[in-house]
Amino acid sequence: MAQASAPFLRIEGVSKSFGTFQAVRDVSLSIEKGEIFALLGGSGCGKTTLLRMLAGFEEPTAGRIYLDGQDMTGVPPWERPVHMMFQSYALFPHMTVEANIGYGLKHDRLTKAERRARVQAMLDLVQLTPFAQRKPHQISGGQRQRVALARALARQPKLLLLDEPLAALDKKLREHTQFELMSIQERTGVTFIVVTHDQEEAMTLADRIAVMDRGQVQQVGAPATVYENPATCFVANFLGTITQFPATVLSVDGPTARLAVPAMGSDVTAxxxxxxxxxxxxxxGLRPEKVALLDDRPDGANVIEGQVKDLAYFGKDSLYRITLPGGGLLSVHAVNTRRGAENRPDWYDRVWLSFDPSSAILLRD
Structure with a gap:
């Protein structure tokens, strides 16, 4: 029987302390070659410290990091087959786009012709050839982001680390650039590790996500898995929107359970x-998009009457906060499939809510 190959990047029991403060606590991860892997969490969760240890800017207090089978302990940043793309992009303002991309190649053992060919290949890759002679201040934010990416890829790293790579871009440009990044990664095959606090960015970009909190990894998985099946209340709250209520199990019948949920004023099947x-x-827990909002009482399980307390109109959809019989508030998303407001619930309207038992998320922590 053939043995499974070792993961491309293996992080084993890594911790990092700064004095008495433990920034990263016993993190273990396996990342495959060619993945886009996201470290997701809020400020101070340890994700950037972990990224800096992968780059060699910080040494672990405990644990080991293996890249492509090589132990990275004691290997300085300049000797690692790793490149880090910083949030600020760190472009040289006095250099052209072309010179910025080629800067890191000066110390590589390449001929001038090889360097020119490599830079041209990177310009073509990020579609910036027409802007090669411009300075950073003469191009857009999205184009500067692509210059920084091209410079990082020019040295052909095995691993590319991206620290909040899209944070400086506006919403529409950020959405467009996410797909550009995915396309470039697919064409180069380089393993990307992206640090971000933006859940939508992580879910769009990444093949897998590690959600971090207080220096520890709370859950690892594909975006859909982590979103639909959060392992903890923290993960459920951090990834997406969710309303949570205390519940008590009344009975269990095979694959389903009946629960008392006082804040909802109703028993629930899940x-x-x-x-x-x-x-x-x-x-x-209930995700707002999993709950149906209806004018008339529907058939089926988990049907509750409520009253619209608040609403927000976003164009493509609306968010409602519904007061439940038990006094709880439930957030519900409704897609605005028709123009005009005559068919939408308004403040203080009585409405019916329903959700499938499989949509209820049960959490033990």
Missing amino acids: TALPGMTPGETLTL
Whole structure:
């Protein structure tokens, strides 16, 4: 039987302390070659410190990092097959786009012709050939981002680290650039690790996500897996929008469970967790897009009447906060499929809510 190949990047029990403060705590991750992997979390969660350890700018207090089978302990940044793209892009303002891209190649053992060919290949890759002789201040923010990316890729690293790469861009440009990044990564095959606090950015870009909190990894998985099946209340709250209510298990019948949810003023049917028992207390969560908002009472499980307390119109959809019989507030998204406001619920309207048992997220922490 053939042995499975080792992961391209292996992080084993890595911790990092600054005095008495532990920024990263016992992190272990395996990342495959050619992945776009996202480290997602809020400020101070340890994601950038972990990235800096991968780059060699910080040494772990404990643990090991292996890249393509090589132990990175004690290997300085300039000897690692790794390049880091900073949030500020760090372009030289007095140099042209072409010179910025080729700057890192000066110390490589390349002929002038090879350097020119490499720079031209990078210009073509990021579609900036017409702007080769411009200075950074003469191009847009999105183009500066691509210059920084081309410079990082010019040295043909095995691993590219991107620290909040799209934070300086406006919303529309950020959305466009996400797809450009994915396309460039697919064409080069370089492994990307992206640090971001933006959940939408992580879910769009990454093949897999590691959600971090207080120096620890809370959950790792594909974006859809982590979103639909969060392992903890923190992950459920951080990734997307969710309303959570305390609940008590009333009964378990095969794959389904009946729960008392006082804040909803109603019992709820949900897909049971393994080992669930009557009397157990846990948290029930509902994503706003999983709840149907209706004028008339529907048939089926989990039907609750409520009253519109707040609403916000976003154009393509609207967000409602519904007061429930038990006094709780439930957020609900409704897609605006028709023009005009006559068919949309308004403030203080009585409405019916329903959701499938499989849409209820049960959390034990």
